[in-house]
Amino acid sequence: DGGITQSPKYLFRKEGQNVTLSCEQNLNHDAMYWYRQDPGQGLRLIYYSQIVNDFQKGDIAEGYSVSREKKESFPLTVTSAQKNPTAFYLCASSIGPGSEAFFGQGTRLTVV
Amino acid sequence: ELKVEQNPLFLSMQEGKNYTIYCNYSTTSDRLYWYRQDPGKSLESLFVLLSNGAVKQEGRLMASLDTKARLSTLHITAAVHDLSATYFCAVDLRDSNYQLIWGAGTKLIIKP
Numbered sequence: 001d002g003g004i005t006q007s008p009k010y011l012f013r014k015e016g017q018n019v020t021l022s023c024e025q026n027l028n029h030d031a032m033y034w035y036r037q038d039p040g041q042g043l044r045l046i047y048y049s050q051i052v053n054d055f056q057k058g059d060i061a062e063g064y065s066v067s068r069e070k071k072e073s074f075p076l077t078v079t080s081a082q083k084n085p086t087a088f089y090l091c092a093s094s095i096g097p098g099s100e101a102f103f104g105q106g107t108r109l110t111v112v
Numbered sequence: 113e114l115k116v117e118q119n120p121l122f123l124s125m126q127e128g129k130n131y132t133i134y135c136n137y138s139t140t141s142d143r144l145y146w147y148r149q150d151p152g153k154s155l156e157s158l159f160v161l162l163s164n165g166a167v168k169q170e171g172r173l174m175a176s177l178d179t180k181a182r183l184s185t186l187h188i189t190a191a192v193h194d195l196s197a198t199y200f201c202a203v204d205l206r207d208s209n210y211q212l213i214w215g216a217g218t219k220l221i222i223k224p
Binding site: 040041042043045048058090092097098099100101102103104105106 | 142143145153154155156157160200202204211212214215216217219
């Protein structure tokens with residue numbers, strides 16, 4: 001079945017640690033996105049990529065990094081520079097920019 | 113400014129009633145999407161609206177688009193408890209570098 005897979009579902013991070021969230025899609029989509037959602041809030045764009053080996057900062061990129069070495073994969077690293085990383089992280093993909101986005105199941109990150 | 117506004121942000125209603133959620137956007141758009149999010153879950157695509165006057169219906173939900181008024185509506189007919197969720201609209205606004213701009217979401221609670 002085609003879809004977007006995020007892992008892990010739950011992730012705990014210690015202060016000062018970097019962690020990487022995985023996002024893989026087999027929909028053959030060119031565009032991929034990372035969003036952050038805080039409790040009771042909407043979506044905020046962290047990074048997006050329209051094509052392999054290229055990505056752009058979104059509205060809240062500080063403290064995060066990404067890579068897009070393969071079309072299928074768009075991992076997000078939450079660095080120690082991100083001071084308040086506890087949130088629900090959603091990965092999405094679309095055929096192209098501005099097209100209907102399809103979402104993974106999300107990763108809930110908690111700082112302990 | 114590229115902006116998408118939803119209202120109301122919170123709606124509590126009785127089963128069997130009808131209601132409408134509104135999504136206004138600030139500049140010309142070619143495409144508009146409605147999504148549903150259940151608590152603690154990811155986003156699920158509901159409707160894709162691609163042209164002025166477009167109307168889509170699925171069960172008790174009907175979405176429409178008026179590009180001249182820069183307005184989309186999501187109408188709920190004879191609400192049932194299972195429709196309780198948060199509903200987001202997302203718009204592909206011109207001049208947004210083809211990124212989707214998201215509304216803040218409407219939290220809908222339907223009481224038995």
